[in-house]
Amino acid sequence: MMKQISYQDLTNEFIDKVLNENNIITVPIDVEQVAKSIGLKVLDYPFQEDISGVLVINEDGATIGYNPNESSVRRRFSIAHELGHFVLHADKNSSGMFMDKLLFRKNITTYSTKEEAIEREANYFAANLLMPQELVISEVNKLNPNKDDEENIKVLAKKFDVSVSAMTYRLVNLGIYYK
Ligand SMILES: [Zn+2]
Structure with missing residues (x-):
């Protein structure tokens, strides 16, 4: 087989x-x-x-x-x-x-x-x-930690030119974001 x-x-x-x-x-x-x-x-x-x-x-x-x-x-x-x-x-x-x-x-x-x-x-x-894993991780590392999660996810969604819901789902799947 x-x-x-x-x-x-x-x-x-x-x-x-x-x-x-x-x-x-x-x-x-x-x-x-x-x-x-x-x-x-x-x-x-x-x-x-x-x-x-x-x-x-x-x-x-x-x-x-x-x-x-x-x-x-x-x-x-x-x-x-x-x-x-x-x-x-x-x-x-x-x-x-x-x-x-x-x-x-x-x-x-x-x-x-x-x-x-x-x-x-x-x-x-x-x-x-x-949203390739490596590129997501590198962009997440550039985020401003003083901003709240929602704002940061919007920043990422804009960078990757995807919807906020697609970005959120991807971050959850990668174990980077916990709702
Ligand atoms: Zn289809």
Whole structure:
């Protein structure tokens, strides 16, 4: 039996490699550049419905579509999330599509357990890509200890160009912040 590679290992391996190869040492992470650096196209799609992002794979390659009507932090998270589907879940050799609704994070009850796991994994990937552990730690060390936590989290969210809730969740996951 081959040892199964976990999505966490795949995520961290991919991110270490892509940050190194693109010499990315500062934030915010240019998530579009990261996607393009591995050959994906990134386009704004004029979605009519409540779609936040899609990943389309066909004979021309892979394309991430994002909703231009969303805020910058949500667009960035959506692109990173779709990139997560590409790295972790997509069969690169056959045509297919992943489509994400705007409220997929809140509307999680409409997903089956397997779909839920896939969405959770893509969110894990997105959080790790937009807020890499080493860069989070180095920015946390620059914070003003006299400010309260909420203010400091806002400062970090702005630096990483992510939402305050995404930043908070990441800090809790890294064991840096206890609510
Ligand atoms: Zn998804």
